[in-house]
Amino acid sequence: MKKEIFHDKDVFNEEYKVMNRSLKIYVYPHKKNDPFANILLSIDDEPSGNYASESFFKKSLFKSHFITTDPKEADLFYLPFSITNMRNDKRVGVGGIQDFVKEYIVQISEKYPYWNRSGGADHFYVACHSIGRSAMEKAIHVKLNAIQVVCSSSYFLSGYLPHKDASIPQIWPRKGPSLTNAPSRRKKLAFFTGTMNSRVRENLVETWSNDSEITVHRGCFDINTARIGVALYYGCVPVILSDHYDLPYADILNWESFSVIVSSLDIPKLKQILQAIEYHHYVKLQNNVMQVRKHFQ
Known part of the structure; x- marks a missing residue:
């Protein structure tokens, strides 16, 4: 690694x-x-x-x-x-x-x-x-x-x-090998699914639900709180929107090397923040995701 x-x-x-x-x-x-x-x-x-x-x-x-x-x-x-x-x-x-x-x-x-x-x-x-x-x-x-x-x-x-x-990470077990697409084949800037049970989520949906580059599904229980594990399973770079979340293994893993951490106050600027990530840096983040995800399965 x-x-x-x-x-x-x-x-x-x-x-x-x-x-x-x-x-x-x-x-x-x-x-x-x-x-x-x-x-x-x-x-x-x-x-x-x-x-x-x-x-x-x-x-x-x-x-x-x-x-x-x-x-x-x-x-x-x-x-x-x-x-x-x-x-x-x-x-x-x-x-x-x-x-x-x-x-x-x-x-x-x-x-x-x-x-x-x-x-x-x-x-x-x-x-x-x-x-x-x-x-x-x-x-x-x-x-x-x-x-x-x-x-x-x-x-x-x-x-x-x-x-x-x-x-510790919350994991939804899946059979078979982890799935992924190459960065060049990924067409959506961001994806979110979940119930509206916090002001952060409500703000996210209110701000970005009509943006074609950010896919938002409301009222879905299928992924629930195992979202980080799911993101890593599919080879996605996690975008962490929480000001008070003690990330799993944070004393061991450098989360900034494979995720994007955004303050909840910056939700209105989320698209701007994500689009400002240079392609070579995104590829590096995604490559690190592929290396680290075995610790979340």
Whole structure:
């Protein structure tokens, strides 16, 4: 991979070697006959859908050499509950997620000493559903102390702390090789699809929905919040319109080498900004997209 895609490839490689050699994670154990095994254990099926990143993480972690059954060896403790599976479980549902998390923390803190000795600071959970932002409201120490590894990584919203928490990409799994067109065959300046659930999106649509060079689809749920992964899958250069988004792997990857980051205040000038990108620079961005997208699949 081209060095400029990383902030510092040599530093990353060295730190990765250390992590790969020494990191140990303890997962709170649960049995297959647990009433909520579907929420607490890894699924057997291949992860799919818009929140697959959550399942992929758990599935990969459970098979990895990072797992230890000896909590004395552990650097981190994994809270294995799935926000998505809670939401889809009729016994819990959207309205019961906060109580489920609260009760789970009570149970592990009474049964094990590890949560209490750190206040949860060496614990982490993973969530890709946006409802995860409010899932910890009744377990405030999880929200304040534990490491939140989430796809909804906006520090404009309460609860996400960039210096403590981590952002992961939201991936929609697709079969077959990644698709792409050569830059010379791409005829649209920009493409957007999504629901009008924020002022930024409303402003984007109001400003550019009638422009023939910018394709805007409103009210579409098919891509949802996995847009960056989708853009990279199709070999598009992502245009990031968010002033408060903690980009995935931002401490490792140089996003400016394969994306265009635009302030929401500059939406009226979006077309001008994109058209001002010289062709050779666009080709370089797109080539970097082709190199980096394997990390988002």
